[in-house]
Amino acid sequence: MDLGSWGIPARLESGADEPVYTLEQKGRLTYLAVCTGCHAYDGVLHGPSMQSIQALYDGDKSGMVAYINNPERKREDFPEMPPQSYLGAETLDAIAQYILEDLGK
Ligand code: HEC
8 A cells, every 4th residue: 555645654654663763862851751750950859960960970971871870879868879771871871961961051
């Protein structure tokens, strides 16, 4: 059947394909879905504010990726952060990129 002739975009023809996200979208959407459960941008929630984290990791994306992959207890007044390694290296990198380059700007 030629769906194109009905004005239906070609990519719908293949059915239930996974949506394809850009790295920017992966970083932003995963940040919103996962990290904001515990981190607010400019206030303390379950974890420290993202503004303070931006200052801490300014220009150190790989340092941030290393931390979220395998966090260590740093602050007496916060619980430990659970590892986010299940998200995979590519997504962790995209999240750190989003936080350092786009969040709040
Ligand atoms: C279940 C709650 C929770 C989730 C979800 C969570 N965090 Fe955290 N995060 C914390 C807590 C609590 C701390 C403070 C830990 C400490 O200081 O020992 C923290 C600290 C941090 C730090 C500070 C590291 C440092 O060196 O001081 C970074 C960076 C961070 N989180 C990034 C993220 C990112 C990115 C995500 C999403 C992928 C995320 N967190 C998801 C609770 C969470």
